Amino acid sequence: MTGAQATVAALSTIGLWTWLYDRENVVFEVVQNLYIGLTFAYGIALQYADYLRPALQRLQHGQWTILLAIALGLMLYCRYFKPVEFLGRWSVSYFVGYGAGYVLAFTPAVFLGQVNGSFTRLWGGATPAGTLASDWVFFLALLAALIYFFFTISRRNPVVGAGVGVGRYVIMLALGALFGSTVLFRYSLLFGRVYFIFHTWLHVV
Amino acid sequence: MKKEIPLAITGLSGLMVIVGEYLRFAQNLGWLTTFNTWFQVATTVAFPIGLVSLTLVHGHNIQRKRADWGLSILMLAATYVYLAFDLVSGPANGTVMSWVYTAYISPVAATLYAMTSFLITSATFRTFRCRNREATLLVVAALFIVVAQSPLAGLISHYWGATATWIINYPSNAAFRAITLGAYLGAFATAIRILLGIERAHIGSLAK
Amino acid sequence: MSLSASLQAWLAAGKGATAAHLWLFQPGATGSLVAVLLFGIVVYVMIQRARAGAPMRQIHPLPGIDAIDEAIGRATEMGRPVFYSSGDTGVTDPMTIAHYPILAHVARRCARYDTRLLQPNEDPVVYTVNDSIVREAYLEAGRPEAFNPDDVWFMNNSSGYITGVWDLMQKQRPAASILYGDFYYDAIMLVEMGGLVGAVQIGATAQIPELPFFVAGCDYALIAEEMYAASAYIGHEPVLTGTVVAEDLYKFAMFVLIVVGAVWLSIVGSTPFSSFVHF
Structure with a gap:
């Protein structure tokens, strides 16, 4: 990073932080509007360089099928033209269908892996008693949390009701633990930015 | 049809x-x-259809002289000028695209990410309201883990850290496993509904 | 590679395949295919039952969804807008797919009550879908003229979205904020900003790292699978409800499998399921 870049970076960092002092100030508004414009332009240019330019090169090599993909993308713009507005829906249908297919094609393997990883040894083997007790906690907590996610079984049934109750507590405990783990990590990021201002830019530490 | x-x-x-x-x-x-x-x-x-939307919305702001129309000009100018430079030069080192990215985009993104720490602090205080027993459990668990990750835990008891690790590895892990399994099933069901044409909000009024 | 060459390569590769795969299925992915097909069959059967008018179990109340009407009502009374975000990701994300019926519901209510709906987007393609959904909702409510095309727009494809939303919330001060989809580190920022402007907040995501912020910061939260079941709950439509019943049946089978697997593992020391996963 050059000195000029460090200055721009530091000023933009401070500009963004002004939001903490006054949530409606012009410095923040300028920084954020510039940021919105620049990041989007960067995104378009990067996608063009990474995907579209190679695709256009394929066309030059006679791979005409890529035209279909380009057409599917272009059809989305038809939504702005009333007579051919329906073509925009064809395009959206393609994107949504691909997404649904993607879920069914690529996530079941992870799902099965998770099921497989849920099998816990409840007795026997050379497992120490302490670990076995913990494994029982895992097993019962898992079952209770699963019961919480049954949507069409009556919760008036005492077994289901108890399972749901325990499951809800287990889920809250887990979310609390995750909340706590995240807090300190995010603070370390803040210290990183403060260090940038005082070390990289101002050279005072 | x-x-x-x-x-x-x-x-x-x-x-x-x-x-x-x-x-x-x-x-x-x-x-x-x-x-x-x-x-x-x-x-x-x-x-780039996003660019069309951005241009239309901010174009209207400018045209109708709505509040902050000056900022709309700034944003559209930044977008189009930077896009022109980027498309001509590409992302190689030493180009305007990479200079602006290093000097502006990357630091602002990092600062934004870092700013979550301030918001987590205020979120934690709001969570302290402990609206019910479940929320109280969430707060207690969060505080327990925060203390466990600080030097304070060692001063209180050496079991503190071990207990925190146990919570993360066993009950917490079990809950996340159940959440994940349920989420996958929900995703599969949603995908099947879409492919079978049962869920069709994406095609708008034609769905009726 | 030409078609005939590809077919020859396939036939040659097939010679090494196990008989179980019958040359047809991809080794290593067949277990997943079986799992999907089984799920698909259960869903299909339940759909057929629902279409035949068989009695269908009801989905238990989801307070996060019930609260949507209340939140929009509050916004209407206060004369302030409703903010709705569908998350950070694109159309391929199932969480994004799950939000469409919810947005349609929110937009219909807003149209009916003449409440302004602010719906900035982070993905250009999702923006086009959301725009169509909101437009149609106003049309259905018989108030197409009330739809303001500038209120559903593409804002930014990255963290610029957060700064934009901050600014928007500060200036428009929505009375209700509905966050429904796949969120990343911006979740806490959106939730806190909504809290600062005093909005009633409803959050739904299956993104585990962000769930604590939704549960802690929002007034109502839908956790993971709940967000997928909501579309069936919201419309009380038998066919959609049937798919949720199918989900529950499959989940019950999984529940039993986990118990049997644990017992099996304790007795034998290993389970055959891992072979199935990689079959």
Whole structure:
């Protein structure tokens, strides 16, 4: 990073932080509007360089099928033209269908892996008693949390009701633990930015 | 046919990916790679539609002299000028694209991420309201883990850290496993509903 | 590679395949295909039952969804807008797919009550879908003229979205904020900003790292699978409800499998399921 870049970076960092002092100030508004414009332009240019330019090169090599993909993308713009507005829906249908297919094609393997990883040894083997007790906690907590996610079984049934109750507590405990783990990590990021201002830019530490 | 064609496209495009992944002949023919490339290219071509929307909305702001119309000019100017530079020069080192990225985009993104720490602090205080027993448990667990990760835990008891690790490894892990399994099933069901044309909000009024 | 060459390569590769795969299925992915097909069959059967008018179990109340009407009502009374975000990701994300019926519901209510709906987007393609959904909702409510095309727009494809939303919330001060989809580190920022302007907040995501912020910061939260079941709950439509019943049946089978697997593992020391996963 050059000195000029460090200055721009530091000023933009401070500009963004002004939001903490006054949530409606012009410095923040300028920084954020510039940021919105620049990041989007960067995104378009990067996608063009990474995907579209190679695709256009394929066309030059006679791979005409890529035209279909380009057409599917272009059809989305038809939504702005009333007579051919329906073509925009064809395009959206393609994107949504691909997404649904993607879920069914690529996530079941992870799902099965998770099921497989849920099998816990409840007795026997050379497992120490302490670990076995913990494994029982895992097993019962898992079952209770699963019961919480049954949507069409009556919760008036005492077994289901108890399972749901325990499951809800287990889920809250887990979310609390995750909340706590995240807090300190995010603070370390803040210290990183403060260090940038005082070390990289101002050279005072 | 107005309704059937979009639904058929939805079903077929999903089926293409499924066949491409699971059937041996499709894998050998490289269909999946082809379908993925098509999707990437189609997405890339569709991506600038955001620019159309951005231009329309901020164009209206400027045209009607709504509040902050000056900022709309600034944003549109930044977008178009930087885009022009980027498309001409590309992302190579030493170009305007990479200079602005290093000096502005990357630091602002890092600062934004870092700012979550301030918001987490205020979120934690709001969570302290402990609206009910479940929320109280969430707060207690969060505080327990925060203390466990600080030097304070060692001063209180050496069991503190071990207990925190146990909570994360056993009950917490079990809850996240259940959440994940449920989420996958929910995602599968949603995907099947879409492919069968039962859930069709994406095609708008034709769905009726 | 030409088609005939590809077919020959396939036939040659097939010679080494196990008989179980019958040359047809991709080794290593067949277990997943079986799992999907089984799920698909259960869903299909339940759909057929629902279509035949068989009695369908009801989905238990989801307070996060019930609260949507209340939140919009509050916004209407206060004369302030409703903010709705569908998350950070694109159309391929199931969480994004799950939000469409919810947005349609929110937009219909807003149209009916003449409440302004602010719906900035982070993905250009999702923006086009959301725009169509909101437009149609106003049309259905018989108030197409009330739809303001500038209120559903593409804002930014990255963290610029957060700064934009901060600014928007500060200036428009929505009375209700509905966050429904796949969120990343911006979740806490959106939730806190909504809290600062005093909005009633409803959050739904299956993105585990962000769930604590939704549960802690929002007035109502839908956790993971709940967000997928909501579309069936919201419309009380038998066919959609049937798919949720199918989900529950499959989940019950999984529940039993986990118990049997644990017992099996304790007795035998290993389970055959891992072979199935990689079959």
